[in-house]
Amino acid sequence: MSKTDQGQHRARYTLEFKLEAVRLVKAGQEASVTARVLGLPKQTLSNWVRLAEKGALQGVGERPVSAEQMELARLRAELARVKMERDILKKSDGVLCKGIAVKYAWIGKNKAAWPVTVMCDVLGVSPSGYFAHQRRRRSAQPCPPRGTRLSNEALLAHIRAIHAQVKGEYGWPRVWKKLLVRGLRVGKHRMQRLMHTHGIKARSKRKFVVTTDSKHDLPIAENLLARDFTPVAPDRVWSSDITYIATGEGWLYLVAVLDLFSRQVVGWSMQPHMQASLVTDALRMAWFRRQPAPGLIFHSDRGSQYCSHAFQDALASYGMLSLMSRKGNCWDHAPTESLWGSLKVGRLYGRTFATRRQAMDEVIDWLTFYNHRRLHSTLGYISPMRFEANWHAGQSKQAA
Template structure:
């Protein structure tokens, strides 16, 4: 690749700030995105002042790597401090570890405490919720009270959730109620998920460019993160004209690891999304990137970019949307949740809506394929389990 250069896109900076605003620590977000805490601090400060800009700032790959190493060193120092203070707790049972994490949760991030002590963050939060639940007397929640909780969850998802996800979210909040009761109450009050609508494809496969074989073969459940990604293009209408969106989806956790939005469908659209995903994740060589046979993906520019990153190209069979079903499903969820019935005066309005949903999707949306946890939580739980096995 020679000396590749990265760009902090406006969307990338907005997503980073949004993660901090969502309650994650500055150090944790910097580590996840592979940027320096100082850079992230500057973005948050600029956002507070209403002056977040700098899209397109050129940063060398060497500088990016130095920033990533600094963030990693900071994390290691924090973990070392935790281990020194934890002392004999490491030899105790899970209950003692959870209690120690609770006592020190204001000093260090819970995710880092769990990682250092070799326990799962989801396990800690589940145990905490059970402890709180057992401390208060069990009472049957009234219909009126339950309806308020249902409407709040439904509104939080902006109408995207049907009864299965509403029920799962209520359970996660510690509200013990049967799924039949939630389903009946939602039906009685006309609370339902937004309906589906078909959208035409954007693929132009009528070209003479070389086509890659289907390496994925509909194996949508790889065994680890950054083993197989899928990508696709969709479009949104605004009063200023069309806005085209492409994403890079990690098939292990179904997390959106890269995206790009442009007023055109040129190769630059898909290349920018791939660059963002690579700089955020830095995957090992051999990763499969699956797409359709569109001319953007078959182009020499995109194929050279894949080769430079050590990635392998995989493509669906002609006219077969099922070969890229997870990304097609993502488009359906996005459009049902945020696009149907909306009118966007500008492309910027549409981009803001999409970015807001992508943040919700990655951090909070309960994913049925992942046993109703969010993509980021699923991946964090997997890493915690791996660390626990090593320990």
């Protein structure tokens, strides 16, 4: 690949994606952590931060961010950090007067809620000292031999830890699979009984209203996919859908692009409206991240956003074929409907968001968890990214 091609490839991210990455760093998350979860080189993210500070950050086909916009983004990040520090001080009442070991323990308990670096600053300890303490602690606590049968009390501790890590999203099947991966011997009936006895369960399901507006005169593509949701390789069939999230500022609309091979979310966009740009931005992010060969099938519902001339023109420019589900048939769109169910049941149900920004933060956190760590039943209870990595490793082995 030439240097010009490499430069073009590095620039192929939407402005929305870049701003989100920069905002996470500005809010206190380590650049290396942010780069890893977003699938970016650390140097690329550092360049974005530097350009953003100069007001020169821009996305594909978009103007640079103005100094006023970046100052507003900086103030928002600063305000978010102040609120974060205030919440940490409120929750850690009494910990400040304790020893360093107690502070480290409190940080470890709450690292899913706040960045470790911010908690370390508030509690007056160094991040490097905390991570060194964690490494020493793990090495001093040998894991039980593989296949060891645990007592109910010990097993319950593992169950509660996993359930807390996934914020209550897993029921007994996924918790059971997670324990087996860790080498812990436990029968599924024992798992069910123990979790039921102690009231440990996945979040309750709830029905949600659909957002599809199919009452329009725009052209409709055929439904040639015929519910075949098992392509033989990545980037052969993508599926997309729109959902909504209530906030104190009004609706936040979310669109995702799902690779049906690995069920990985390869593109997304969040906006306070349902205009065509909502779906074109998600498509652009997916294409710039994956660079699929021409001929990819893009499956969606018959919503006016997907039927719009702007979106269909974008598909054509990328060499993609548009297919659409039948009118009023949710089963033609089952994988993305399942994605929304997992998001809303596992993370959003019962939550209230004062601002769209808060809702966006929660969604981005869940999407990262979903792609990297969430055990997917369709994939044999491994994460989408692990499933795809295993496939690529198998292809390389066959080629060798």
